[in-house]
Amino acid sequence: MSQTTFNIAVIGCGHWGPNHIRTFASFPEAKVVAAADVSRPNLERVGKAYPGLMLFDDHRRLLAEADTHAVVVSSPTSTHYTIVRDALLVDKHVLVEKPLCRTSAEGEELVALAAERGRLLMVGQVFLFNRGILKLKEYLQFGDLGRIYTIVSTRTNLGPIRKDVNAVYDLASHDIAIFDFLTGDTPLEVSASGAAYLQPGIEDLAFITLRYPNDLLAHVHVSWLNPRKVREITIVGDKKMLVWDDLATVGPICIYDKGVVREPYYEDYGQFQLLAREGDISIPRVPLEEPLKAQARYFLESLRRGKLTVSDGKSGLAVVRTLEAIQSSLAQRGAPVTIGAAA
Ligand SMILES: NC(=O)c1ccc[n+]([C@@H]2O[C@H](COP(=O)([O-])OP(=O)(O)OC[C@H]3O[C@@H](n4cnc5c(N)ncnc54)[C@H](O)[C@@H]3O)[C@@H](O)[C@H]2O)c1
Known part of the structure; x- marks a missing residue:
């Protein structure tokens, strides 16, 4: 047994x-x-x-x-x-x-x-055990937003300030894991700029751009030197768009039934204009559960099964590869750095 x-x-x-x-x-x-x-x-x-x-x-x-x-x-x-x-x-x-x-x-x-x-x-x-993020994964998996163009994340606050790693390792490690989880991919290339104001050589903030497969452009702004605590992700698809705000009181996700449509000019065959399409905004119900508790439950279940599929060492290693590439780009003042394929 x-x-x-x-x-x-x-x-x-x-x-x-x-x-x-x-x-x-x-x-x-x-x-x-x-x-x-x-x-x-x-x-x-x-x-x-x-x-x-x-x-x-x-x-x-x-x-x-x-x-x-x-x-x-x-x-x-x-x-x-x-x-x-x-x-x-x-x-x-x-x-x-x-x-x-x-x-x-x-x-x-x-x-x-x-x-x-x-x-x-x-x-x-x-965050891979956060019910809001799991809902986003569902929307992406079932194609509700259509083709995904961009994912943009902001993670700021005043502190806590680390001494052993910079804000990229401390904060962007969350966003990269979320992006990898949502897209089912890992980034191909990154470029990042950052600044170390409080401690020499330890960036307090960074602006990171990541290119994922299928021409998906992602961006992360992380900072522990910012007056506002923000935990927000915007996803833009060609059918719909959404914003996840972990700190929102009404519900963490807003779905915007908005997009851009191509309208032909009848007098000029072959030409078209791009028009904004404005639709409803909906707030889905997302059940509340402490993510750390859900994570602990999953770890215990995995111990019982002797098998782990979410957030295993390999996916953690993929995040570290991206962090390393970001670090290299920071050192080169934003030069694009290709991320090596996983062995
Ligand atoms: N998932 C999250 O949302 C989340 C939130 C906070 C921290 N973290 C992570 O948790 C880890 C700890 O963060 P923290 O905020 O608690 O930091 P902390 O500095 O408050 O606590 C770290 C503790 O580890 C102890 N320590 C240092 N070296 C040790 C060693 N060799 N052996 C045993 N203990 C040692 C320190 O004395 C301290 O008590 C970090 O990896 C951080 O990234 C994750």
Whole structure:
């Protein structure tokens, strides 16, 4: 009989890690047994909130001493590669926060190691479990918008400001994962401009243009140096258009039955004019569910099935490849960079 309950440990208990402890602890099929953090105060904070957790100030000790099936890695991105590798080497399944790691060479090694060890490697691309984004995927899959011309995303706020990675790795990793998920493709080419105002060499903001197959042009504006928190995506198709706004109060999606039509000039055969077609605006019902909880449920189901299809290591690696290409374009002040095909 396949296993149905799983012991989970969380490594990295700063801002985000405690949310993983809370969500996994809410499932009867999961038992959060241990936590690790190099910061004593952070460790003591989760120890107080969850008495009975085994606490470790070194992830290697946790991996050696705690009885766990899987670990959630929620430490800074710069530490992901080492911690995920250590966990896979002792045959733990892993859910690692986005982005998977910093370089594609590291990512390739982790994906190969997970396969070799027969362990699940999932990347916490939480927006792939957001009900609004899942609805967008449905619209695109069923062709409701027609041919997709462009997807434009804005992700801004004032902070949180990272020290180990720039706003591209921290924020655009979400948008690239969403674009890849929605299109079912990965970008062919990127060009990006950015600026580092607060810390030398760490971009606070970037304007990123990505070319996907089928002549689909996508754009991302990310910034942690902006007065407004915005989480918004506009998709323009040749039949309809829509806007997803994660922070909207009425509903996250507005569908605009708008488009452009070609009207012939009768007096001049073969000529036409382009006219705006204005239709209704509708707001579909999107059920509410905490995406992090949906992600945790999916990870537990995947552990039970021994199989993972959404947000696996390979798709996480594809995101890292794009991040690397963006980084290279930033260094060349916006020069287009071709993204290497996945091996
Ligand atoms: N999916 C999301 O929406 C989302 C939101 C926030 C953060 N994140 C991701 O979660 C991760 C953590 O982000 P955060 O905001 O919690 O950062 P944070 O800086 O608040 O917390 C990181 C914690 O990891 C600890 N840490 C550092 N090195 C460690 C090590 N070697 N071993 C164990 N612990 C270590 C730190 O002491 C700190 O407590 C990042 O990868 C980030 O991208 C994802």
